[in-house]
Amino acid sequence: MLELRINGFGGQGSVTLAHLLAQAALENGEQGQALPFFGVERRGAPVRAAVRMSPTTIHAHSQCELPDYVVVMSEKLTQAALGEGIIETGTVIINAPQAVPIENHPTWQVDAEAIARQAGLFNADGPLINIPLFGAVCRVLNIPRNIMEQTIMNKWPGKNGERNLGPAGEAYNTVKQVNA
Amino acid sequence: MKTAQVIMATGANAAAQAVKYARVDVVPGYPITPQTSIMEYMASMVENDELNARFIPVEGEHSAMAAAVAASAAGARVFTATSSNGLLYMHEVLHMASGGRLPVVMCNVNRGIFAPWTLWSDHQDSMAQRDTGWIQYHCSSNQEVFNTILQAYRVAEQINIPIMVNFDGFAISHCLMPLTLPPQEDIDQFLPPHKPEWRLDPANPSSFSNVTMAAEYAPFRQMLSDDIIASIPLVKQAAQEYKEATGMWDGDTIDTYRLEDAEVVAFAINSMAAELKLSVDILREQGIKAGLLRPRLYLPFPAEDIIAALPQNAQVMVLDRNYNFGHPGGILASELKSVLFGRRNDITVKNRVMGIGGIDLTRRFMAAEIRAMMDE
Amino acid sequence: MKSLTKAYRPISWPMLGAGGDTGSWRVHRPVVDVQKCTKCQFCWAYCPEAVIDRHEIIIDYRYCKGCGVCAVECPTGAISMEKEE
Numbered sequence: 001m002l003e004l005r006i007n008g009f010g011g012q013g014s015v016t017l018a019h020l021l022a023q024a025a026l027e028n029g030e031q032g033q034a035l036p037f038f039g040v041e042r043r044g045a046p047v048r049a050a051v052r053m054s055p056t057t058i059h060a061h062s063q064c065e066l067p068d069y070v071v072v073m074s075e076k077l078t079q080a081a082l083g084e085g086i087i088e089t090g091t092v093i094i095n096a097p098q099a100v101p102i103e104n105h106p107t108w109q110v111d112a113e114a115i116a117r118q119a120g121l122f123n124a125d126g127p128l129i130n131i132p133l134f135g136a137v138c139r140v141l142n143i144p145r146n147i148m149e150q151t152i153m154n155k156w157p158g159k160n161g162e163r164n165l166g167p168a169g170e171a172y173n174t175v176k177q178v179n180a
Numbered sequence: 181m182k183t184a185q186v187i188m189a190t191g192a193n194a195a196a197q198a199v200k201y202a203r204v205d206v207v208p209g210y211p212i213t214p215q216t217s218i219m220e221y222m223a224s225m226v227e228n229d230e231l232n233a234r235f236i237p238v239e240g241e242h243s244a245m246a247a248a249v250a251a252s253a254a255g256a257r258v259f260t261a262t263s264s265n266g267l268l269y270m271h272e273v274l275h276m277a278s279g280g281r282l283p284v285v286m287c288n289v290n291r292g293i294f295a296p297w298t299l300w301s302d303h304q305d306s307m308a309q310r311d312t313g314w315i316q317y318h319c320s321s322n323q324e325v326f327n328t329i330l331q332a333y334r335v336a337e338q339i340n341i342p343i344m345v346n347f348d349g350f351a352i353s354h355c356l357m358p359l360t361l362p363p364q365e366d367i368d369q370f371l372p373p374h375k376p377e378w379r380l381d382p383a384n385p386s387s388f389s390n391v392t393m394a395a396e397y398a399p400f401r402q403m404l405s406d407d408i409i410a411s412i413p414l415v416k417q418a419a420q421e422y423k424e425a426t427g428m429w430d431g432d433t434i435d436t437y438r439l440e441d442a443e444v445v446a447f448a449i450n451s452m453a454a455e456l457k458l459s460v461d462i463l464r465e466q467g468i469k470a471g472l473l474r475p476r477l478y479l480p481f482p483a484e485d486i487i488a489a490l491p492q493n494a495q496v497m498v499l500d501r502n503y504n505f506g507h508p509g510g511i512l513a514s515e516l517k518s519v520l521f522g523r524r525n526d527i528t529v530k531n532r533v534m535g536i537g538g539i540d541l542t543r544r545f546m547a548a549e550i551r552a553m554m555d556e
Numbered sequence: 557m558k559s560l561t562k563a564y565r566p567i568s569w570p571m572l573g574a575g576g577d578t579g580s581w582r583v584h585r586p587v588v589d590v591q592k593c594t595k596c597q598f599c600w601a602y603c604p605e606a607v608i609d610r611h612e613i614i615i616d617y618r619y620c621k622g623c624g625v626c627a628v629e630c631p632t633g634a635i636s637m638e639k640e641e
Contacts, residue, residue, distance in 0.1 A: 022356050023188050032188070034356040038214075040299065059321075059458055061351040061451035062542040281565040340565065378567055387568045403564045 001054040002141070003064040007081035008073030010042035013130030017071070018049035020134045024143050024151040025053040033058045046077060048084070053141075069093065071137055073129065078102075093140055093175070095129055101179035110136040110175040119167040135168030136175035145172055182363035184426070189359040191352035194322040195261065195287050195345075196221030197359065198329035200231045201367045202285075205256035205374075208236040208247035212266040213299050214349035215289040219261060241266040245273035245286075252282040253388055255379030257333065260284070263349060264291035267305045271312065274342070278313030278404060280389055283336035283343075283374070285329060290450065291349040292537040300538020301348040303450065303502040306478075307511045309344065313404050315411055316479040319347040320454040322357045324430040324476075330371055331418040337374055339411050341404070346478075350538070351451040362426040370425040409480050433482035434489060435474045438464065442471025442491050446550060447516060448499040449475055452535060456499070458543035463550060470550065475512075483519040495528045497550050501535040509533060530556060573619060578605060582622030584637040588613055592634035599626035599635060 004021070008014040018034035025032025036049035050064040065085045072081045075096035082092070082102070091106045099109035116127035131152075138148040152168060153161040189197065195218050199207070207226065209219035225231040234251075238244045244260050252258045262270060267288050277284050288306050292298040306316060317332060319325045325347050332343040347353065380388060392400065412433060419432035437457045439445065444463065446456045453474035463470035473489055473496075475482055490496065500510020507514060513531035520527050530553045535541045568574070588599075593613055600610045602625050607616040615626075627635040 019188070019356050026186070026188055026358055031358055032356075035351070036354065038299070038350055038354055058357065059454040060543060061320075061348070061355060061455050062540045065540070065542050065544070279566070378565065385570055387570060389566045390568050392566060400564070400566055407564070 001052055001058065001060070002069070003067040004051040004069040004071065004137075005064045005067040005081070005084070006049040006051065006071045006073065007077045007084065008047055009077070010045050010047045011125040012073045013128060014047050014049045014073060017130040017134055017137075018051050020130075020151055020155065021051045021053075021137060023155065024138060024147055027151050027154070028143055028147045030055050031058050033060070035061070035063065037063055046080065069137075069140070071133060073133065075099065091140065093133075093137055095133055099178050107178050108136070108140050108175055109178050110171050112136065112171060115167045115170050115174075119163075119170075121163070121167055131164045132167045132171035135171035139172045139175050145169065148172060182365065184363065185361045186358050187361060188356050189322060190217065190354055190356050191322045191325050191347055192217035192289070192354065193221055194326040194359050195329060196225065197361060198326045199259045200225055201361075201364060202257065202259070202330055202333050202371060203373070204231070204233050204259045206234050206236065206248070206251035206258045208238050208244045208251070208258075208260050210238050210241050210244045210262070210266065212241070212263045214291060214353045215261045215263040215266070215287070217353065218287060218289070222259070241269040242273060245270040245277065248284045248286070249273060249277050249280065249282055252277070252284050253280065253380045255374070255376050255381070257374040258284050259286070261287040261289065263289045264305045265294050267309060268293065271309065274309060274312040274314060276389070277342040279400070281340040281404070283333070283340055285332045285336055285343050285345065287325075287329070288344050288346045289349045289353045290346055298537040299349070301351060301501070302536045302538070303346075306344060306346045307502045310479060310511070313341070313408065314479070315341055315343045315408060315477070317343065317345050317476060318449040318478050319345065319352070319430070319476070320435070320449075320451055320474060321430070322352060322355065322359055323428065325352065326359060327422060327426070327428050327430055330367060331415070331422050333374075334371055334418040334421075335411060335414045337376075338414050339407055341407060341411060346450065348451040360428065362428075366425045370422055412477070412480055412482060415477055431474070431476045433475070433477040433485045435476050436489060437472040439471035439473055439489060439491065441469055443469040443494060444471070444550060444554060445490065445494045445496045446470065446472045446499060446546070447474075447496050447512065448501075449478060449512065450501065452499065452501060452541045452546070455541060455543050456546055459547040459550065462543060462547040466551075468551070468554075481515050481519060486516070486519060487523055490524060490527055493526045495530065495554065497553050498529060498531040499546065499549070500531060500533045503533060503536075575605065575619070578621040579618045582617070582620060582640055584622050584624060585617065585640055586615055586620065586622070586624065586626050586635045587638050588615065589634045589636065592632045594632055594634075596631060598629050598631060602626060602629045
């Protein structure tokens with residue numbers, strides 16, 4: 001069972017990102033689970049969501065205390081996210097223009113905000129960074145690109161889905177490991 | 181022939197899908213976190229003509245259950261849902277549903293009780309309704325929520341006792357997971373339309389729940405008590421027939437995992453019992469012969485099945501997500517001890533209360549707790 | 557399931573004489589003075605045994621138990637309670 005935690009700020013789309021990843025697991029022929037942590041008055045405040053993928057039935061129903069992967073939606077949260085727990089050699093995926101490698105942890109960087117801005121993906125809260133991050137995480141987890149695209153189109157059939165394919169694909173291509 | 185379909189659904193959506201499959205007629209609803217999303221799904225299903233039912237928005241949970249009781253007495257198949265203090269507010273009318281022998285099915289999405297406020301799960305709300313004369317299931321997965329609601333209608337309408345289907349707030353209700361939706365025809369065969377042998381009907385006037393003298397009242401209560409226990413074979417039959425119809429199985433009155441040769445048995449309900457399967461695996465890797473016994477049916481408490489399933493000389497670790505005020509531990513432990521007394525003197529029962537107000541119950545934490553309990 | 561009979565549920569069906577031979581209890585009988593009666597239907601509304609015809613104000617003495625509620629409630633004093641022979 002693969003466990004992943006998303007750390008972000010409320011409004012950045014962590015819940016949707018978690019849902020997309022769980023859905024992608026299903027499209028990829030596995031079981032998927034998205035378990036966001038819900039609180040009160042979370043907009044703008046730190047939030048987290050658990051994602052699990054497994055070839056067999058998922059019995060876990062807790063938040064991921066020691067995940068294999070941590071997705072950091074905003075680089076400001078990097079230390080806090082690691083402080084919440086990650087396995088010893090767990091992978092970190094950071095949304096930042098540049099990322100500082102984290103010792104002992106394979107560290108991946110993607111500039112999700114720049115990609116979203118360039119594609120004109122905005123809502124009232126700002127750029128929709130979860131779409132490029134979805135592409136980036138799929139790449140890191142070795143989820144095939146066509147599965148990633150299929151997941152987006154199933155969630156938003158038609159034009160809305162198509163608008164997301166470009167930025168998600170760009171992140172899929174440009175996410176890079178900074179301490180290979 | 182149509183085949184089953186797999187969608188991604190939250191526990192709340194799973195509940196709403198089951199209600200749709202049950203072709204429910206009336207849905208009175210009042211929102212309360214974390215149950216609200218069930219009512220949102222129900223309202224939109226009715227609005228979009230996916231479900232041919234009457235949705236009744238009411239001004240509180242007392243009214244929601246009152247409307248459910250009235251609609252059920254009029255012969256409708258009824259569903260409602262609530263959580264926490266909403267369930268407590270229904271308390272009086274819950275007795276009316278059971279005493280009136282009305283087959284209402286309700287979801288309670290478990291949430292801790294005020295005061296102080298909490299939004300997250302523990303089991304104090306449903307356990308506080310233990311003595312209302314309702315049958316109670318407790319579910320440990322999204323799929324089980326879907327399956328159990330359909331089985332609950334089957335059982336409730338056979339024996340005319342209302343049923344509460346409980347599952348954890350957020351850990352199930354807001355957890356997105358694959359959900360298998362069987363073909364509607366299979367469910368229609370498993371759960372035929374509700375045909376009550378009595379209903380409130382202006383063309384054939386009758387009076388419901390009149391004043392009774394003790395000589396009439398006492399037998400009504402005795403029959404309710406007897407019939408709640410008599411529901412156990414119906415619960416098993418419903419689980420079996422559901423399996424034959426859909427191929428899906430969550431256990432009947434109980435669910436077990438690696439129990440046959442277990443020396444240490446975890447005993448818990450709801451989503452923590454699913455996570456406990458992983459704790460059992462961890463303990464087994466450490467050389468401890470661990471197993472799991474989960475009562476899926478909490479009320480009536482499946483005494484005979486528990487007595488038959490527990491291995492000889494087992495240490496049973498009861499993990500309660502509730503308090504049994506006035507006693508040092510939780511309510512499940514108390515129920516289990518009363519069942520074992522004089523019947524299984526080989527069994528040792530130990531108890532801890534945990535996970536109150538949504539404290540995260542991880543596989544590692546619960547495995548460590550069970551290890552610590554072994555040394556007590 | 558021995559208790560799964562019609563009687564397990566608290567339902568009653570209204571019917572004439574469901575309360576038994578209540579007319580035999582009567583010590584005083586209500587008598588309507590048709591001259592004073594305005595057919596206001598108060599007696600019909602108040603009668604606990606439902607033995608008064610709504611429109612003709614005729615009392616069914618088979619089941620009237622003689623409680624006198626109708627005589628007290630009648631706004632024109634049209635009902636008097638007379639000792640049974």
